Amino acid sequence: MPIADSTGRLQTYIDRLVALQLADGSWPYRPQGETGLAETTCYALLALKAAGMEAPRATAGLDWLRGLQRKNGGSAPQPGVAMANWVTSLVLMVNLRYGRYDAMQPGIDWLLGLQGNETNWTTRAIRKVLNEPPQYPQNFHGWPWVANTVSWLIPTALATIALQHVLKYGQHPDVAYRVQEGLSMLKERRCQDGGWNHGASMALGVPAPSYPETTGIALLALHTIPESELPGAHDVALSMLNGTRIAAIRSWLQLALNARGVSLQPGEEEAIQCRNTLDFAFRTLALSALGGNNIFRV
Numbered sequence: 097m098p099i100a101d102s103t104g105r106l107q108t109y110i111d112r113l114v115a116l117q118l119a120d121g122s123w124p125y126r127p128q129g130e131t132g133l134a135e136t137t138c139y140a141l142l143a144l145k146a147a148g149m150e151a152p153r154a155t156a157g158l159d160w161l162r163g164l165q166r167k168n169g170g171s172a173p174q175p176g177v178a179m180a181n182w183v184t185s186l187v188l189m190v191n192l193r194y195g196r197y198d199a200m201q202p203g204i205d206w207l208l209g210l211q212g213n214e215t216n217w218t219t220r221a222i223r224k225v226l227n228e229p230p231q232y233p234q235n236f237h238g239w240p241w242v243a244n245t246v247s248w249l250i251p252t253a254l255a256t257i258a259l260q261h262v263l264k265y266g267q268h269p270d271v272a273y274r275v276q277e278g279l280s281m282l283k284e285r286r287c288q289d290g291g292w293n294h295g296a297s298m299a300l301g302v303p304a305p306s307y308p309e310t311t312g313i314a315l316l317a318l319h320t321i322p323e324s325e326l327p328g329a330h331d332v333a334l335s336m337l338n339g340t341r342i343a344a345i346r347s348w349l350q351l352a353l354n355a356r357g358v359s360l361q362p363g364e365e366e367a368i369q370c371r372n373t374l375d376f377a378f379r380t381l382a383l384s385a386l387g388g389n390n391i392f393r394v
Contacts, residue, residue: 105365106387109380110147113140116373121156123373134164134173136373138186143380145193146391158194161187169202170210180206181242182251185258192261193391204262207255208270211237212247232298236281237274248295249285249310252278253317260320260394279321282314290332308336312348316392319355330358341367347378354385355393362386 116123122132123140137157144151151157164171164187170180171187188203190196214234238247239255256278259271287297291306292314298304315326315333323330330353337349337360346368353360362383370376381391 106147106380106383109370109376109383110144110149112370112376113144113373113380114152116140116376117151117153117157121153121158121160123157125374126372129373131174132160134161134171134183135186136377137161138183138190139374139377139381141190142186142193142391143377143384146381146384146389148384148389154194158190158196161190162196162199165199165202169204169206171203179242182239182254185239185251185254188258189261192258192265197265200262204259204268204271207239207259208274210239210243210255212240213244214246231301232296233284236284237277238281238285239278246295247281249282249292250294250313252281253313256282256317257392260317264394279318282318283321283325286314286326290328291336306332308340308345309348311336312345312350312352315352316348316355319352319392320394323356330356334358341369343368343370343375344378347382350382351385351390351392354382355390360386 113123116127117140118124118130118132120132123136124130124132125136137160141151141154141157144154161171164175166172166178166180168180170184172178172180173183184203184206188200188207191199191203214230215237238252240247241251256275259275259278262268262271263275282292285292285295285297287293287306288303289306291311293304293306294310296304311333315329318326333349333353337346337353340346350360365383368379370379384391
């Protein structure tokens with residue numbers, strides 16, 4: 097049964113998600129969409145699980161995601177795309193939550209074998225020879241959106257969260273190492289204003305500004321790190337939360353602060369406009385967390 101709906105809107109979001117599922121088991125981005133995407137399908141399945149409700153055709157959705165797994169173990173963003181990318185982290189989370197443990201290991205192996213180009217030994221060696229230090233700290237291995245590119249915050253945060261949950265099922269030295277690398281990379285990339293942006297904390301020698309969505313996602317991945325190691329982060333996130341009614345941004349900030357033990361009220365839910373599958377999924381995830389089930393908390 098779904099969790100208690102204290103706002104009166106959670107059930108509406110659940111109903112919309114159920115109605116948006118396509119015949120093949122996937123979810124499109126837009127309500128009128130005819131093509132499913134890995135990102136929207138994963139978040140929809142996670143949202144329904146967080147709300148305490150199995151999708152009526154969850155098996156079809158899980159099988160559809162299985163069809164996106166490529167020979168290297170990673171998952172593609174949609175059918176017809178040969179290259180695996182960052183959505184592998186989301187697929188891994190879904191397989192964990194739905195008990196598809198046989199499908200986990202290829203995704204784990206793919207994530208463990210991937211890192212941003214800025215920290216590989218070749219790049220570091222070239223910089224040392226040319227005496228060209230990076231413009232901002234790059235001491236830890238993060239994850240890129242796609243292979244053979246540099247690390248970014250969102251794929252690093254999502255991979256870190258996914259592997260944190262893998263550790264709950266047993267001791268994996270390689271997984272533990274990459275989780276610590278991911279956490280350290282996120283802490284190292286924190287902006288001077290106390291939040292996080294999409295990539296570096298500096299750009300051409302100028303401090304980069306932080307953004308609400310990336311601040312929420314980073315804090316969520318860092319929810320096991322004590323506040324003493326991230327001074328002022330809660331205040332920054334709360335200020336951003338109070339200044340937005342955008343569904344995705346508000347959801348990530350609520351999920352992060354809730355995971356970190358900050359007491360929150362749902363707020364004026366009717367002021368939030370949901371226009372697509374991700375909006376409905378994110379609001380379901382956030383309200384479920386405020387109701388007692390934060391599916392991302394380790």
